[in-house]
Amino acid sequence: MQEEGVQPAPLTLVGVLNACASVVALEEGRRAHDWVIKSGWDSNVFVGNSLIDMYAKCGSLEDALKVFNKMPSRDVATWNAMIGGYAIHGHGKEALKQFEQMREEGVQPDDTTFVCLLSACSHSGLVDEGLRFYSSMSTVYMISANFQHYTCMVDLLGHAGRLHEAENMVLAMPYKPQVAAWMALLGACRIHGNVEMGERVAKQVLELEPENAVGYVLLSNLYTATGNRDLSENIERQRKERSVKKHPGRTWIEVDNEVHTFVVDDQHHPQMIEIHAELKRLSGLMHDAGYVPDTNFVLHDVEEEEKVFNLCHHSEKLAIAFGLINSAPGTPLCIRKNLQVCRDCHTSTKFISKVVGRAIMVRDANRFHHFQDGECSCRDYW
Known part of the structure; x- marks a missing residue:
């Protein structure tokens, strides 16, 4: 479209941004944001809403908030996008603060607002707050x-x-x-x-x-x-x-503009020997730091998955090991997974973030997990 000299309309840019959001393509989303600015549509409320949604779903709440704060006008969908962004990152209290600011500015919530709020409460364990929001839907806002x-x-x-x-x-x-x-x-x-x-x-x-x-x-x-x-x-x-x-559990990681896909106990990647060596190194470091494999909860059941060997070769662990050996020390890693992360992988990723000194962001089927220094943003509640 660009090669043929056709200028993008707001609907075009919204479509591109939604595509980036759906596959967690942050760098492509940033380039699309550049197109938005060059095209002069950065003040368009629909494009702005899609930018907020894209940045939030691609893992950058900071950029989402920057777009939100710069928007010259906002509608209810703008607020919903920001509240929903806080929700999928497990920042329940921030989502609730955003809702209070929305009310102070006189914007009436809709049914989607409450989906975002209840989701935020669910991800953060804010049960009493969630019950109050659910009750207020019908009693205060007349929303069924x-x-x-x-x-x-x-x-x-x-x-x-x-x-x-x-x-x-x-x-x-x-x-x-x-x-x-x-x-x-x-x-x-x-x-x-x-x-x-x-x-x-x-x-x-x-x-x-x-x-x-x-x-x-x-x-x-x-x-x-x-x-x-x-x-x-x-x-x-x-x-x-x-x-x-x-559906098999799959994990994706992008390194040097190339997406690499892994499944449990994957043997097909050309760097599998190096990946297994890195996993062995990590296992030793994690063991010394106090890690104990957890075989009780497994979300993507496959043959013999209870065994420690297979736990050590789950797709997200393979992707993390690949990322570690193919990126500079200290570089944050970003992976995405089509299923919910299992309890053992969640625990091991916390340990890995600590022993290698890396920030690791995991987008699973339900939400984001931000691991750093042995802790996760979800505070082990997901």
């Missing part, structure tokens, strides 16, 4: 809850261990619950080891989406984590008999 609000509330209550309240929330929906709500509850059952409820919820999940492998995997992992290996194997056997295929 939709399935996204219910799902956020189920996730909020479930993560906090209030499983029966979360289940009642699903059952109280004024319409047939969608699978996302049941899936959120099943994930909470896995986290808190509630087998009885997990079996009940898994039945609902599998009835709604019998071809979706996630229900089988979560229930199988719940059994494994609670010591019911026979039941776990039985669920896996049912999945295979029904020909339900699992």
